[in-house]
Amino acid sequence: MALLKVTELSVNYGVIPALRGVSFEVNEGEIIALIGANGAGKTTTLHTVTGLIPSAAGRIEFMGKDITKVPAHKIVSMGMAHVPEGRHVFPDMTVYQNLLLGAYTVKEAGKRDSILKEVYEHFPRLKERERQLAGTLSGGEQQMLAMGRALMSDPRIILMDEPSMGLSPIYVNEIFSIIEKVSKAGKTVLLVEQNARKALTIADRAYVLETGKITMEGAADDLLHDDSIRKAYLGE
Amino acid sequence: MVSFITNLINGLSLGSIYAIIAIGYTMVYGIAKMLNFAHGDVIMVGAFAAYTIISTMGLPTPVGILAAIVCCTLLGIAIEKIAYRPLRNAGSPLAVLITAIGVSYFLQNGAMLIFGSDTKMFSSVVPLQTLSVGPFLIPGTTIVSILTSVILVSVLQIFINKTRPGQAMLACAQDRAAASLMGISVNNTITLTFAIGSAMAAVAGVLLCSAYPALSPTTGAMPGIKAFVAAVFGGIGSVPGAMVGGLLLGVIEILSRAYISTQLSDAIVFAVLIVVLLVKPTGLFGKVIQEKV
Ligand SMILES: Nc1ncnc2c1ncn2[C@@H]1O[C@H](COP(=O)(O)OP(=O)(O)O)[C@@H](O)[C@H]1O
Numbered sequence: 001m002a003l004l005k006v007t008e009l010s011v012n013y014g015v016i017p018a019l020r021g022v023s024f025e026v027n028e029g030e031i032i033a034l035i036g037a038n039g040a041g042k043t044t045t046l047h048t049v050t051g052l053i054p055s056a057a058g059r060i061e062f063m064g065k066d067i068t069k070v071p072a073h074k075i076v077s078m079g080m081a082h083v084p085e086g087r088h089v090f091p092d093m094t095v096y097q098n099l100l101l102g103a104y105t106v107k108e109a110g111k112r113d114s115i116l117k118e119v120y121e122h123f124p125r126l127k128e129r130e131r132q133l134a135g136t137l138s139g140g141e142q143q144m145l146a147m148g149r150a151l152m153s154d155p156r157i158i159l160m161d162e163p164s165m166g167l168s169p170i171y172v173n174e175i176f177s178i179i180e181k182v183s184k185a186g187k188t189v190l191l192v193e194q195n196a197r198k199a200l201t202i203a204d205r206a207y208v209l210e211t212g213k214i215t216m217e218g219a220a221d222d223l224l225h226d227d228s229i230r231k232a233y234l235g236e
Numbered sequence: 237m238v239s240f241i242t243n244l245i246n247g248l249s250l251g252s253i254y255a256i257i258a259i260g261y262t263m264v265y266g267i268a269k270m271l272n273f274a275h276g277d278v279i280m281v282g283a284f285a286a287y288t289i290i291s292t293m294g295l296p297t298p299v300g301i302l303a304a305i306v307c308c309t310l311l312g313i314a315i316e317k318i319a320y321r322p323l324r325n326a327g328s329p330l331a332v333l334i335t336a337i338g339v340s341y342f343l344q345n346g347a348m349l350i351f352g353s354d355t356k357m358f359s360s361v362v363p364l365q366t367l368s369v370g371p372f373l374i375p376g377t378t379i380v381s382i383l384t385s386v387i388l389v390s391v392l393q394i395f396i397n398k399t400r401p402g403q404a405m406l407a408c409a410q411d412r413a414a415a416s417l418m419g420i421s422v423n424n425t426i427t428l429t430f431a432i433g434s435a436m437a438a439v440a441g442v443l444l445c446s447a448y449p450a451l452s453p454t455t456g457a458m459p460g461i462k463a464f465v466a467a468v469f470g471g472i473g474s475v476p477g478a479m480v481g482g483l484l485l486g487v488i489e490i491l492s493r494a495y496i497s498t499q500l501s502d503a504i505v506f507a508v509l510i511v512v513l514l515v516k517p518t519g520l521f522g523k524v525i526q527e528k529v
Pocket residue numbers: 013018036037038039040041042043044045
């Protein structure tokens with residue numbers, strides 16, 4: 001059984017359709033890449049899955065439960081975390097306060113502390129910057145904070161929306177290697193990226209989204225060597 | 237000199253009441269991103285609740301104060317749920333603003349219907365007599381107003397910074413979408429904000445009518461507007477800003493009443509606001525508003 005199963009999902013902004021019958025599956029332990037051009041509907045897909053925007057049709061199942069109509073704030077405690085596009089850290093709070101908010105649904109202080117320790121192991125830089133206001137961090141550090149904050153809820157699956165966007169190449173490499181580490185630590189990952197090459201390199205399987213429709217899917221390695229993908233998304 | 241200091245103390249007293257009201261305004265603005273123009277009328281409802289319990293029914297003062305707080309808290313929750321929540325995602329900030337003005341009229345006219353439009357004499361809830369400290373005469377209400385506001389603000393700061401719901405409020409104020417991704421219910425947090433702001437308005441209403449005992453359905457209107465000015469003055473959205481703005485406004489009002497002109501004191505208050513906004517458009521403690529991308 002898939003951990004996350006999206007079936008025929010449609011979403012409109014007013015009368016304009018953004019998703020038109022999107023279906024995909026994420027199995028436990030996988031890294032799934034969702035790639036596509038700017039405006040294809042990747043962010044809309046993630047927003048709808050985590051309940052930030054309503055769907056017009058279709059079904060979203062998580063761990064066998066229908067979560068199509070579950071609002072965003074109830075999704076987190078079910079085991080799904082979302083690192084939004086543009087990071088959305090709380091700028092006027094410290095790194096530490098941001099991380100604690102990530103564990104808002106974790107009521108046990110002991111558990112919270114042990115997750116925090118793990119997160120600091122993934123992101124030693126966050127520990128160094130613990131007392132700094134999130135708004136004063138560099139873009140790469142904010143991305144790390146957004147990822148660390150999502151991990152603080154101890155999710156089964158973590159949805160990441162363009163984590164490498166706007167980062168210098170050094171940070172991009174670091175972020176991708178952290179995603180792999182997070183995956184090895186047992187988290188399932190749904191990764192949305194415009195950096196298709198990087199995403200396909202670390203992913204198990206991938207889906208290609210074009211103007212609100214899945215046009216291709218398969219093993220990430222196969223897509224990485226597919227001619228049409230190479231032309232359209234890898235700039236070859 | 238003695239009269240100046242006495243005026244200053246009176247200004248701080250009035251200012252601390254403005255501060256309590258302004259904090260409600262500023263919290264609702266910071267978290268719900270709306271101007272609740274009915275906030276001033278909640279003060280009036282609180283005062284009427286206390287008046288009814290204490291003067292009409294003859295029950296003990298603490299019961300009256302408690303009733304005012306409970307009544308306003310419930311009223312704040314009801315206003316938010318019934319009037320504002322349905323409009324929250326409707327897009328138009330103007331619709332919310334017009335609704336707020338509508339709620340304000342509704343409360344004023346409702347009070348007029350129940351209590352009539354004549355002015356009632358509110359009997360002070362403060363049992364303290366006027367204190368003479370050296371050459372100064374300080375009314376009991378003055379001391380109680382200042383103390384109450386200091387205590388309320390301190391408790392509120394601790395609540396916001398040290399508790400889970402407080403952190404949820406801060407998170408919603410900074411980024412609603414991100415807050416809901418943390419598992420925070422934005423709707424519940426906004427309701428809580430209205431509840432706290434309205435409870436404080438009840439306290440302000442009781443204090444205000446203890447200092448200035450004339451109570452009528454429009455009693456809350458002017459203090460409401462002034463508290464709004466105080467909140468803008470301090471930087472809307474900032475709790476310390478509202479506190480400082482409220483205190484300054486009270487002092488300016490009382491001093492201009494004493495030394496310039498009784499009739500012009502309100503005009504002077506608004507003139508000061510205009511000057512502050514010209515020099516520092518975000519208010520004393522305000523931050524540059526970040527546009528969301
Ligand atoms: N809030 C919105 N209101 C109206 N249209 C939107 C909104 N957000 C996105 N869209 C439109 O929906 C489509 C998909 O956008 P999005 O999901 O952000 O794409 P991606 O993340 O793949 O770049 C685009 O055409 C975009 O213009």
